[in-house]
Amino acid sequence: MRVTNAESRAPAATHVFARARLPGSPKHLALLRIVLGGYLISVFSSGAIPLLMAIPARVYPGTRSAFPLGFEEFAAQHLVRPLLTVGLVASIMLCIGLLTRTATLVTLVAYVITQNYYYRMITAHDDWLYFTFFLLVFLFAPVADAWSVDARIRPRRSRPATDYRWPVEWMGAWLALLYVAAGVAKLFPLRKGIVWLNGYSIQGMVANEVHESGFYWILGHSAFDYQVHWPFVVLSWVAVAAELSAITVLFWRRAVPWVALAIIGMHASIAMFGITGFLNIFLVASITWWEPKWFGDTTPKPAADPIPDAPQAPNPSPAPELAAS
Amino acid sequence: MIRRIVRVAVVACLIANCLDLTTSIIASPVDRWYDTPKRAAWEWAIQLALVLPLVLLAARQAPRAVAALRALPVPRNALVVCGLFFALEVGHIALRLETYPFSPVAMYSNAVTTPPPVVQDTWRYLVIDHSKTLQMLSFERESTAASQFLTDFDYRTAAVATQYSRTRAVFSLVTEQLAAQGLPKPLIVRMPYSTRTGVPIPGPMERFEPLLPGHARDKR
Numbered sequence: 001m002r003v004t005n006a007e008s009r010a011p012a013a014t015h016v017f018a019r020a021r022l023p024g025s026p027k028h029l030a031l032l033r034i035v036l037g038g039y040l041i042s043v044f045s046s047g048a049i050p051l052l053m054a055i056p057a058r059v060y061p062g063t064r065s066a067f068p069l070g071f072e073e074f075a076a077q078h079l080v081r082p083l084l085t086v087g088l089v090a091s092i093m094l095c096i097g098l099l100t101r102t103a104t105l106v107t108l109v110a111y112v113i114t115q116n117y118y119y120r121m122i123t124a125h126d127d128w129l130y131f132t133f134f135l136l137v138f139l140f141a142p143v144a145d146a147w148s149v150d151a152r153i154r155p156r157r158s159r160p161a162t163d164y165r166w167p168v169e170w171m172g173a174w175l176a177l178l179y180v181a182a183g184v185a186k187l188f189p190l191r192k193g194i195v196w197l198n199g200y201s202i203q204g205m206v207a208n209e210v211h212e213s214g215f216y217w218i219l220g221h222s223a224f225d226y227q228v229h230w231p232f233v234v235l236s237w238v239a240v241a242a243e244l245s246a247i248t249v250l251f252w253r254r255a256v257p258w259v260a261l262a263i264i265g266m267h268a269s270i271a272m273f274g275i276t277g278f279l280n281i282f283l284v285a286s287i288t289w290w291e292p293k294w295f296g297d298t299t300p301k302p303a304a305d306p307i308p309d310a311p312q313a314p315n316p317s318p319a320p321e322l323a324a325s
Numbered sequence: 326m327i328r329r330i331v332r333v334a335v336v337a338c339l340i341a342n343c344l345d346l347t348t349s350i351i352a353s354p355v356d357r358w359y360d361t362p363k364r365a366a367w368e369w370a371i372q373l374a375l376v377l378p379l380v381l382l383a384a385r386q387a388p389r390a391v392a393a394l395r396a397l398p399v400p401r402n403a404l405v406v407c408g409l410f411f412a413l414e415v416g417h418i419a420l421r422l423e424t425y426p427f428s429p430v431a432m433y434s435n436a437v438t439t440p441p442p443v444v445q446d447t448w449r450y451l452v453i454d455h456s457k458t459l460q461m462l463s464f465e466r467e468s469t470a471a472s473q474f475l476t477d478f479d480y481r482t483a484a485v486a487t488q489y490s491r492t493r494a495v496f497s498l499v500t501e502q503l504a505a506q507g508l509p510k511p512l513i514v515r516m517p518y519s520t521r522t523g524v525p526i527p528g529p530m531e532r533f534e535p536l537l538p539g540h541a542r543d544k545r
Contacts, residue, residue: 017393047498048481054494057485062354065425116425118481122488125428126481132426136410140403162398170399170407177411178430181418185355185431188348188421190341192361195436205433207441210523211449212465212487221522227443276465277480 016173016250024165025295026146030097032168032287033143036134037095039284040107043127044088049080049118057121065116072116080117083110094138097148101139108135127281133174134285141167165292172288176249179263183243186236197240199232206232209274216274223272235269242266249289256289339379346372347419353429355421359436441520448490448533450499451512461525462499462511464490475502493535 014022053076065072075083087110093103115128142163144150187193207226210216215223224231242262248255263286267279349361364372394404417427450462452474460473467475468483478486486495491513500510515531518524 017397020397020399042479043481046479046481047477048479048485051482051485051494051498052489054498055485055489055492056494057489063425064423066427067425112426119425122485124484125423125430125432126484128426129428129430133407133410133414137403137407140400140407160398166397166399170411174411174414177414177418181414181428181430182432182434184344184348184418185421185429185434188341188344189361190345192356192359192436195359195438196434198436198438200437200440201433201435204437204441207445207520208447209465210518210520211447211461212463213523216523217463217466217471221524225521226523227440227521229440274465276468277484280480 014253016169019253020166020169021162022165023161023292024163024168025161025292026142026164027295028168028287028290028292029141029143029164030145030147031295032134032171033097033100033138034095034147035284035287036131036138037091037107039127039280040091040111040131041088041095044084044091044110044114049084049114052118052121053081059120060123063120063123065120067113067116072120075113076117080114083114086110087114097144097150100144100148100150104135104138104143108132108139111135126277129178130175130281130285134171137167137171143167168288168292171285173250175282175285175288176246176259179243179246183240183246186240186243197233197236199229199234199236202236202239203229203232205275206273211274213274214272239266260286260289336379336382339375339382342372342375343379344419346376348421351420351422353421353431354423355431355435357435359438361436443520444517444526445520446515446517448513449516450490451514452503453509455508474506474508475499476505478502491533491535496535 059072067075087107090103090106090110093099094107111128112132115126115132118126119128142159145159145164186196203226206213210222210226213222242259242265245255245259245262249259263282264279267282271277271279349364394408397404399407414427416422417424418429421429421431423429423431452460452462454460454474462474464478464483464486465480466472467478468480472478486498489495496511496513503509503511513533513535515533517526517528517530519526
């Protein structure tokens with residue numbers, strides 16, 4: 001695997017704006033499309049929303065939506081159930097790359113409306129927080145130029161290789177933003193944040209979820225005495241540090257493996273303490289943090305870098321996979 | 326190098342000061358367990374004064390940031406739509422405001438000042454398995470490959486079932502899936518347990534049978 005000229009000359013501390021001007025790989029975007037499509041298939045086929053409708057759940061107090069209440073009521077009665085089917089079909093099409101642009105738009109509309117209902121009934125932010133933005137970027141990105149039905153049946157136009165990079169960097173920046181936001185929400189306002197770091201919040205959560213935790217399934221009891229306080233102080237500080245560390249991804253590419261490991265460790269620990277669900281979302285979303293060069297991007301670059309700490313300007317040469325085909 | 330580190334540290338402090346102010350403007354639902362102390366007038370004055378250098382710095386950097394944005398090889402439509410969405414999310418984070426589809430990601434960020442009680446109650450499903458042993462049902466467990474009793478139960482369904490565990494719909498769903506495996510109807514009981522170990526405390530347990538839709542949404 002060869003490293004591009006621009007990347008080999010670029011300093012390690014490349015910020016996200018600079019990285020967005022590097023060449024990317026159509027296969028990178030294609031992999032993201034396939035994995036996200038697969039994940040959305042599981043979302044649309046989940047029994048969660050039909051169960052909420054069967055309960056029937058009511059709007060959770062304190063939740064707010066950008067949708068007008070009248071529309072939400074109409075959607076709950078007439079749109080959500082059919083949109084689950086429509087979204088399922090569209091996400092399958094997105095996954096295989098068939099009529100991809102249309103499929104992305106339909107998936108986005110179905111996803112936003114159905115997840116609005118889900119959020120309003122259970123108040124938790126879930127994968128919609130990650131993937132609404134991803135789908136929005138997909139609308140403008142050439143996500144079907146590789147490994148798709150569209151690429152098989154239609155002649156593809158050649159594009160600058162940077163067209164495959166900026167979407168990945170934007171989605172990666174969004175992912176980093178969410179984790180930084182989680183750290184910020186815990187620490188700010190500072191008067192509240194100092195109290196949060198005392199560990200009682202995590203201690204209470206762990207004590208509440210003890211019977212749902214992996215430790216309880218495996219051991220038949222808690223991992224340790226949950227009335228002992230100091231481990232939760234440590235866990236609180238470590239969790240905030242792991243979340244805030246995501247900001248380094250925006251400025252320093254080499255931080256990615258460490259930040260990803262820290263976040264995976266955090267989610268795995270939380271899952272073992274009884275809150276499952278976010279590790280799989282992160283694993284899907286963190287594909288945006290993978291190196292495009294892992295996908296064999298060997299686009300030739302001009303000789304000079306116009307900005308000292310930034311790599312190349314947009315390269316008009318097509319990505320090699322497309323040029324070859 | 327040292328100058329750069331100092332500069333980054335100063336900017337980080339100024340941003341932290343600004344975030345401290347913006348996150349205090351709107352009361353968040355996560356504050357309901359902890360009443361954040363109010364600022365004195367002199368604290369407001371100092372903190373607001375410290376916003377000014379950040380504004381000046383931002384104004385100085387704005388042309389460079391705009392130039393960097395314009396230099397991005399991004400279609401204008403994408404820049405406007407995705408940029409606006411990104412900016413709105415940043416605004417919601419700064420204000421700790423949750424308006425779907427934007428969120429400050431404030432789950433589990435509530436401050437608590439006391440430890441959990443040594444003994445507390447929980448509503449649990451009890452199931453008699455094939456070996457006639459009483460087992461505690463964990464919806465989270467049923468959503469993983471370690472599932473014991475239920476099929477087709479992903480983590481989202483588990484979250485809903487946990488939150489609405491005492492409703493007729495959840496009870497019926499669990500009963501149906503158990504019946505498909507030849508297992509009897511589950512019991513829903515209020516069960517005291519030790520928060521030290523999670524082990525249930527022996528004794529009489531209050532039983533609950535959901536007969537009407539829309540019972541309590543809280544599992545405890």
